[in-house]
Amino acid sequence: MKKYQKLIVSLVFDSLGYVSFIFPPFDFIWAPLSAYFMTKLYKGKEGKIAAVVTFIEEALPFFDVIPTFSIMWLYTYVLKAKSKAN
Template sequence: MKKYQKLILSLLFDALGYVSLIFPPFDFVWAPLSAYLMTKLYKGREGKIAAVISFIEEALPFLDVVPTFSLMWFYTYVIKSEKVVTKA
């Protein structure tokens, strides 16, 4: 999957997380689903850590405003990429 496709999906998944602000019971479905989607979208150790963070963020009330998927995309394609360029 291309990086900008992941960005679009990340934005979409973050928007889905906002549904629970209107309909709080949505968190019961979305918290585990968001963790699963995070592991599929972002592989490896970072993806697993992000999945745990995503689950906690979606399960706890009032933390739904944190754009976890978009932050993970930014980390993967901006911050982590800069570290690779700097080391080279």
């Protein structure tokens, strides 16, 4: 998957996290699914760590506003890329 395709998918997944504000039981389904999707989008150790963070963030009430997938995209393609360039 290309860089900007991942950004779009990340934005969609972050948006899905907001469903629990309307339908709170959605978190029971979305928390493990979001962790799984995170490991598929972002490979390696960083992806696994992000999956744990995503699971916890989605499982806890009121933390769904954190755009974890988008933050991981920024880390992968902006911050990490910038540190490799230096």
